[in-house]
Amino acid sequence: MDGYFVRLNQFISHHTKYSRREADVLIEQGRVNVEKTKADFKTILKDNQRVFIDGKYIKPQKNDLYTVVVYHKPKGEIVSKKDDRGRRVIYDSLGEKYACFVPVGRLDFASEGVILLTDSKKVAQSLMESSLEREYIIKVKGNITQEIIQAMTEGIYLENAQAGAHPKNKIRQMEFAPFAKYEIIKNEKNFSKLKVSIKEGKNRELRRFFAYFKKDVLDLRRIRYGWVCLNALPVGKTRFLNKDEYKLLHKFMDKGD
The missing domain is CATH 3.30.2350.10 (Pseudouridine synthase)
Structure with missing residues (x-):
């Protein structure tokens, strides 16, 4: 985690059996402790800080820590940081918190649907170059x-x-x-x-x-x-990968396409 900044509930969901929601409950109950700082919903981990649940050290798994977001892109947005014709881009809707996220592939201006975004260029490249359906x-x-x-x-x-x-x-x-x-x-x-x-x-x-x-x-x-479905995600809305989707992504990254 050296040099990496990540939310506490995200870290817990990546490296334990708990989901993000369950991690929030643990934090609220005071069962989570973070080295050198107070553990709450706003806690951002950095500088190899150690995390404990009920006094037990949570050892990071070997998987690189990354986040993947599912965005239901509407028609009329460009999958780009900016557009030379002044058209709306996805980051106008996503906001500043996703400014550093990389889109996995493209959907054209007139199309809608699933766009994956990640804060890991390695994950983005692996998914784009894969033969996933x-x-x-x-x-x-x-x-x-x-x-x-x-x-x-x-x-x-x-x-x-x-x-x-x-x-x-x-x-x-x-x-x-x-x-x-x-x-x-x-x-x-x-x-x-x-x-x-x-x-x-x-x-x-x-x-x-x-x-x-x-x-x-x-x-x-x-x-x-791939294994990430749009389902009932409304147009213009985002969600994080769920626990099962992250497991499949970790396996994919470990084994390749």
């Missing part, structure tokens, strides 16, 4: 043809993948791997709805894919990143 609910204009189904099943390589891309993006060629999973929820002449899972996060990958078949994406929402 990214799951989306997509609404497209028109019907889903057999040609699209074949491309979702077998993958496709495009010499010109600029349709569906940002006008300033210079990537022309793009290879689309077979979708990890797909489910056609609704398939009609006016519009169709799908649930799809992919294992990459290329620039506007899904918009480019469907644009090649002249199917405009009307709505795109990411509902899962």
Whole structure:
């Protein structure tokens, strides 16, 4: 923990069987002691301070200490620190306390859904470079043809993948791997709805894919990143990973993808 600043309840939840809420109860009951300072809800640990619960020293686990936040990004926000066109960025909503957090991948301006943010660049890079499934609910204009189904099943390589891309993006060629999973929820002449899972996060990958078949994406929402699901998290709100999600993340970081 040398040089690292972390909330007391976060430290307890990372290194014991207790959740953050349970840690808050322990602190409130006066069962938590911190070396060289008073233990309360505002306590920030630093300089290798030792923590005790009921007089028992809590030995930090070998996992690096980091925090991961789930954000339900709304449409109309850029996943960036700032935007040269003056558009709203996610940090306008997240506030100063998350200013140092790094986003795991991107969602474009017109898309919404799960964005993970972490205070560990190592965690962010590992998650971004992984083949963890990214799951989306997509609404497209028109019907889903057999040609699209074949491309979702077998993958496709495009010499010109600029349709569906940002006008300033210079990537022309793009290879689309077979979708990890797909489910056609609704398939009609006016519009169709799908649930799809992919294992990459290329620039506007899904918009480019469907644009090649002249199917405009009307709505795109990411509902899962790996084992982290959006569930009922309201648009524009955040939550921390829960205890089980942190366990899976620790295993992921220990073993790799």
